[in-house]
Amino acid sequence: MKHSNGCYISSFICIASLTLLFACSKGDKDLKDPAPIPNAQESMTNYLVHQGFDRQHIVFDKDRVVIDGDIIIGMNDLKQRTADWEAEQRSGVPATEQKRGPYLISNAYNNNVKFYIDPGVPPVWVTAIQGAVANWNSVNGTRLRLSIVNNLASANTRVFMGYENSNWIARAYLPASDNKPGVTVEINSKYNTLSATQQLFAITHEFGHTVGFYHTDQATGTQIPGTPLTDPNSVMNSTVLPWNGFTAGDIKATQVLYPL
Template sequence: MGIKKQGFRFLLTGLLLLVLMLAGCPIPETVQENRTYSIEQMLGYLRGQGFSTDDYSLENNRLVIEGDILFNIEDLKAEMYLSDQDSARQSVCINQVRRSKIINIRINTRAPSPSTSIISESWMAALKSAVDAWNNVRNCILNFVLVDSTAKSDTFVCMEANANTGIVAMASGPDWNGNPGTGICINPNWAGGVENLSPSQKYLVMLHEMGHIVGLQHAEFDLTGYGYIPGTPLNDPMSVMNSMVLGS
């Protein structure tokens, strides 16, 4: 399927504004261990950040919301704990990559665990095209770099089976310390067959999930106005960050 260039341009303009506005969050070197939060408390916290939590699931110590956004539960608890200590922090740190971490985001296509596998050549081609698209934003310091399987990396792209057959792929958001999301997982259990997607659809999926790892939410799911990026359209049906980016 095709992508309307105007929608992608507005998204990238907004991403540039977001990057330029980030000054970094003062994260304490130590976070107390005695933080205990229920799933309902975590969901409430995420709703306060503008996320929809109507349908959520738990996958390998990760909380999945809006279908394809992953939060490591321990990282989320740490962010909540820090917010409890200083209420002014709630509007700056959640789900954003810190400016100091955004220069080069290294992507590895290794299989990080026995439950995962490497992506196919067609998905690799889609990833490379998406990397080029993000990197071709003028006057933006954001840069993705593909590295080989033995190199140190910030995030990975792999195949990982998920019980939800309605999800093509999922991605984790930045952690509480401002590091990029740690992974993009393509779901081989997707009912439509992930290898049956066209090259342009795979490219669109990669564009979308790469947006999540730097902290972009679903464009139409900002329930509170909290996550709106100035300079972007209030309603853009062609945005690559819409949740139903491949259609309903």
């Protein structure tokens, strides 16, 4: 994810000209899905390309697929999406999910998406997490609401620390085909020294992925009705900026996808 001053900072931050991508999570280490066989992998790749993703930016990684360095889909979920799409192609009847891009979270979850913060998350990131929850809860005209819980068993999404000498800052799962929130957000401790406003932008961005938003500046999915064709300051843009609030497009998108 690119910094506003031309430095690079993820999915979903500023060290001279260093490219750092927001990533949507590597995911919970306990998730174990079988790797696809080659023919199945090609079918899944074709499905993702049909959704608008660049074939060169699709990476199969054991139990998950990493897209654009920032978006993660579990292997079993992707297999189901692909099977549904192939059935639709045979029937000639398009599905709603294809038109809108990502799966959304159902009404059973979207009025209280519960995040659990692992004890190992440093205070600077806890502050960013708390701020990201407040950011999404400040959007009026939508039923989408987030909260922080103290018990992992009651949470929808686990936020935890990882470390990798790599170019991602944080990464989160998209909602799966069961319409539940993305299961994890992982933060790379390599970037613990980012500014507070960049950390807040990063976590707000990643939480957007857990509830179903794609990047606004990449040609994937269908544009949300009523939102601008370009929105360079959007929190879901793949460029990390100091947090300066949601754009009108961010607010409209949230209200359209999760109306009262």
